[in-house]
Amino acid sequence: MFDRLKAYLDSVKARDPAPRSRWEVLLYPGVLALGLHRVAHWLFDAKLFFLARFINHFSRLLTAIDIHPGARIGRNLFIDHGFTVIGETAEIGDNVTIYQSVTLGGTNPTNGIGGKRHPTLADNVIVGSGAQIIGPITVGERARVGANAVVMEDVPAGATMIGIKARSTLVPAEEWAREFIPYGTPCEDAEGNKIDCFEKLESELASLRTELAALKAERNRDREAAKAHKQGSLDLAPKNGTDD
Template identity: 40%
Template sequence: MKQIIADIRYKQRFYQSQGFYTSFTRALSSDGTLAVLLYRLSAFFVTCKLSPLAWLTHKVNVFCTGCVIGVKAKFGSGFVLLHPIGVVINSKVKGGDNVVLESGVVIGDEKGKAPTLGDNIFVGSGAKIIGDISIGDNAKVGANAVVLKDVPANTTVVGIPAKEVVRKAP
């Protein structure tokens, strides 16, 4: 329950950082929260060795939200889906705290190995993160980027294949 509240609180703070005042109730009722709640519930059932309930909850999530999150995927507190439609996350994926995903994001494995996401990650709409790679803390992945190599901490990547954005000095 603590993790679910932390997810909603982080979503509230994320919206506020974008310039939108959002109450806890508004964050709770906003798009994507149901998908996270159902994912957390299915993950809880897995830890309790209640696989049939985990599978059922997973299927309800797919049907109701259009979002596929593997029941064994692990995310820390502050997991936020802004728009769940088309999000697909493999069961082997590990994510840290404060991971924010937009719609259409795919985080998948290749040859049995899946990505690891650090803390304070933002992934834009339609981005694909595939294979045995890591996304460093405080990284951002631009919309529709295809990430096939490690992303260092404090970096923004864009494009196909994803490349670091070079910032000009002021």
């Protein structure tokens, strides 16, 4: 048990440079919320719904993180800061990172119909601050959801989603970044990649312009040569009414 706890605290330290020790990580609201959720989820599975809800409300009061007791959470979830909401039928895989003010929300809460209503996050997903992931969709393994993105459709594995309504960036995450990305939001590497692409396009455009100018010059030379040849032929032709 203690080995698993140490491994979890070390996984948090690997994703956050702020803590100086494991003891400091123990005070993180996300760590406290996850620990209390484990208890609440055990009570929920035992159909002790009132006690599960009581612990859920106590945890929310203490940490500003609301995790429904029914949510299923894998190993090493790191919720950095608070104000996050995770719905009843949400499922979260291993080594997932969620930043502040994120909602894993359900669809159509007014119809009273149960079933799968909340998202599923696969292993190693990163969700940036303020992101909203809505409905029974799946966010694929190693996907990144950028800050303030609104995701309402399935996300392919390794994709990086940005914007409202969220769209995938041109470069998948696994192509340019194989390590952890804070806040799930591409910054320097992605911008550098875009700059490289623009520079390459500008270089290709300049080359095409040079080739086009050369072709135009060659065509003009051919026209001048043809014109000169025609003029020469006319000068050599015998003129009517003349007699040598």
